[in-house]
Amino acid sequence: MRNAGILVIIIGALMIAYTGFNIITKEKVVDVGPIEINKEEKHPVQWSPIVGVILVIGGIAMVAMNKK
Numbered sequence: 001m002r003n004a005g006i007l008v009i010i011i012g013a014l015m016i017a018y019t020g021f022n023i024i025t026k027e028k029v030v031d032v033g034p035i036e037i038n039k040e041e042k043h044p045v046q047w048s049p050i051v052g053v054i055l056v057i058g059g060i061a062m063v064a065m066n067k068k
Helices: 002-017 049-067
Strands: 020-032 035-046
Touching: 002 049
Parallel strands: none
Antiparallel strands: 020 035
């Protein structure tokens, strides 16, 4: 339980520091013989830093309950 609590704290801290990332996908627009045109699209994935704070608090609680 202590190790899981530490892992949750680390994940929460990372979620506070990095509030999101982009996923880039490539899509074929035109494919005519030897001519090929691709389009790159960015899809943002974002979360609130409050989620990270909640995870940190939950991880601290998990570590604290393990000591009792």
